Amino acid sequence: MSVALTPGGNTGLAATRITVEVAAPARLDVSALLLDATGKVRSDADFVFYNAPSSGGVTYRPASGSDADSVTVDTTAVPQAIERIVVTASVEGGTFAGIEPTAVARDAGSGTVLATFTPPGLGPETALIVVELYRRGGDWKIRAVGQGYSNGLAGIATDFGVSVAEDEPSPHASAPSISGPPTAPAKINLDKGKVSLTKGSSVSLVKGGAPLLSLVRMGLGWDAAVSRGRRIDLDASCIAYDAQRKEVGTVYFGKLTAFNGSIQHAGDNLTGKGDGDDESIAVHLGSLPPHVMGLVFVVNSYSGQKFTEVRNAYCRLLDGSSGQELVRFDLTYAEPRTGVMLCKLVRQYTGEWEMTALGEFADAKSAKGMVKPAAALL
Incomplete structure (x- = not known):
């Protein structure tokens, strides 16, 4: 039975292979990040997108014909160190104002719809954490997120520990290259004391x-x-x-x-x-x-x-x-x-x-x- 999720809502996933499609009335770039217990990628190899379409049981498929951009997760092949898989989307050359992207999670084998989510109230955001798949007590669940970023996919990638160099050419304007030092300023944390x-x-x-x-x-x-x-x-x-x-x-x-x-x-x-x-x-x-x-x-x-x-x-x-x-x-x-x-x-x-x-x-x-x-x- 399909579940229509609201922000913060979650549901269990009965299938072991799940495809998350993200569609909108605009060209989207969809990607996924594999996160460990620290909430970060272990290395740049944990960033799955058009130029690095497969890693750790997670595969990216570009839009084709009537099929939307999608990410497929084989939960049996995801490394044990990975606790969450974040699915993101960015708008090519614009913002999400007036655009309502919808995520559809399916059983990759049967095509049965397991859950749907349409993030509400979007405006100046250029990138979005759409949903996340995560482990809970040995099982996998999906949570609706809908968190927007104003600095594109590069902002999301940097937040999760991916090294981003924005001065290299890319076939998609909103997607970052993944080499070189981070360009975003480091956040203040508690490493140096009070x-x-x-x-x-x-x-x-x-x-x-x-x-x-x-x-x-x-x-x-x-x-x-x-x-x-x-x-x-x-x-x-x-x-x-x-x-x-x-x-x-x-x-x-x-x-x-x-x-x-x-x-x-x-x-x-x-x-x-x-x-x-x-x-x-x-x-x-x-x-x-x-x-x-x-x-x-x-x-x-x-x-x-x-x-x-x-x-x-x-x-x-x-x-x-x-x-x-x-x-x-x-x-x-x-x-x-x-x-x-x-x-x-x-x-x-x-x-x-x-x-x-x-x-x-x-x-x-x-x-x-x-x-x-x-x-x-x-």
């Missing part, structure tokens, strides 16, 4: 070349202040979102855990009194459900005073096991409003999590009022 962020800057939570998929803790703090004779009561919260920026869970002083303890609030501090973090929220990144794609950490003035009456607000990410500080963001200015979105953690489709400093303010005295403005920042 990272201090400024507003809008990001750090990939990767250390030693592998995702940091362990326990982390977000500490949030501020200096106690008095306004019209009252202590300012600030509350820290964590709002979780899916791939469509829909809120799927919120942890705050009135609900201290979510996702079976994967996110846990340490409790409310009514005054901001004392040294160190005033409130903290622990996150088991590796235990979060796969549909959780983003976390936004917010602080609100429940008592209604403005953040211009608060000093030295900050957030910092710590290794939850050792207590070592990994990333810090100090809020250096304030606005006369009652809510601030300090930072976000976003799950990348490489398996990494990325932390970005926000420092954006909103008029809300509780986490509930922050759901919409925080979603707009993902």
